[in-house]
Amino acid sequence: MCDLKMREMIHLILLGLLFFIQSCGQEKLSDIEVIKFDTKEIDDLKRTSDTTYTEQIGRADFFTVDYYINNKDSVTSKIFKDSLGNIVGFNKSKNDKVFFVAEYFPNGQIMGKLPERRNGELDGVARYYYEDGRIRSEGQLKKGLWSGQWKEYDKGGHLISIDEYGDGNVNPIKTTKVK
DSSP states (O other), X not given: OHHHHHHHHHHHHXXXXXXXXHHXXXXXXXXXXXXXXOTHHHHHHHHHXXXXXXXXXXXXXXXXXXXXXXXXXXXXXXXXXXXXXXXXXXXXXXXXXXXXXXXXXXXXXXXXXXXXXXXXXXXXXXXXXXXXXXXXXXXEEETTEEEEEEEEEOTTSOEEEEEEOTTXXXXXXXXXXXX
């Protein structure tokens, strides 16, 4: 009887150890970053703009664009809305040169976050997202081109590939499938 209980205890310990070892080896999932359009931005734009107007793009049931123009700083901000009034895009330009762009899913979650332009070029970390906020891909931009390592994740957050772009190539020089 004592031998049987001792075997059961050893089996439980081994089972627990096996579970612990397996859980330690699990991969890290991509982060979830819920980044939605800050509606306070609209209040700030209204307060600082000299001119505001709305324009329809295409059919009446398609998109509208709200323009906010600040003549003092020569900055024009555009907020794009779908037919339901959801903000789906936002950009800022100065002297007709765009320096900030963002697209949003209808639920308000950002589709992609790019670095602001410096000297007319995009330099820095860029991230693209799924609608739930989980990261879809991330990497570096150098002078507007993909550079270095870019990681791509599936909808569950599992790393599925790593693309190597070298120093600002258009196409990857190497792709490693992970999953």
